Amino acid sequence: QEGDAAAGAVVFKKCATCHVVESDTNKVGPSLNKLFGRQAGTHPNFAYSAGMKAAGEGGLVWDETVLRDYLHNPKAKVKGTKMAFVGLKDEKEITDLIAYLKQYSQ
Numbered sequence: 001q002e003g004d005a006a007a008g009a010v011v012f013k014k015c016a017t018c019h020v021v022e023s024d025t026n027k028v029g030p031s032l033n034k035l036f037g038r039q040a041g042t043h044p045n046f047a048y049s050a051g052m053k054a055a056g057e058g059g060l061v062w063d064e065t066v067l068r069d070y071l072h073n074p075k076a077k078v079k080g081t082k083m084a085f086v087g088l089k090d091e092k093e094i095t096d097l098i099a100y101l102k103q104y105s106q
């Protein structure tokens with residue numbers, strides 16, 4: 001099922017205290033610009049946790065499925081992540097958010 005990118009922009013407000021998606025700028029969290037296809041823990045000039053770096057070195061690449069799992073329960077998907085976010089429970093919210101993030105991933 002296709003996500004609604006406009007609705008996803010509203011969901012992204014939950015992320016925007018820590019993340020930028022329009023540009024390469026890092027905040028409390030790394031930029032999510034061009035996220036899809038990127039190896040976890042590799043955005044330049046961001047001080048990742050050891051856990052996130054290890055996940056990437058172990059082969060974790062951000063695609064739709066991996067991101068969905070991570071957003072459900074970040075600390076379960078990436079052991080040792082320092083992302084202090086409880087996660088999203090609503091499947092439609094995640095689907096819409098993914099559609100929104102994809103617009104900045106070309």
Ligand code: HEM
Binds near residue numbers: 029080
């Ligand atoms: C890391 C997504 C909310 C702080 C990440 C990564 C993704 C992500 C995909 C890994 C990026 C990479 O490997 O380069 C999201 C989304 C959110 C959200 C979609 C909203 C639904 C938040 C919030 C905070 C936060 C609210 C701050 C309270 C961080 C931090 C990291 C991170 C500090 C680095 C984690 C580490 O190195 O272990 N986020 N995030 N995120 N995020 Fe978020």
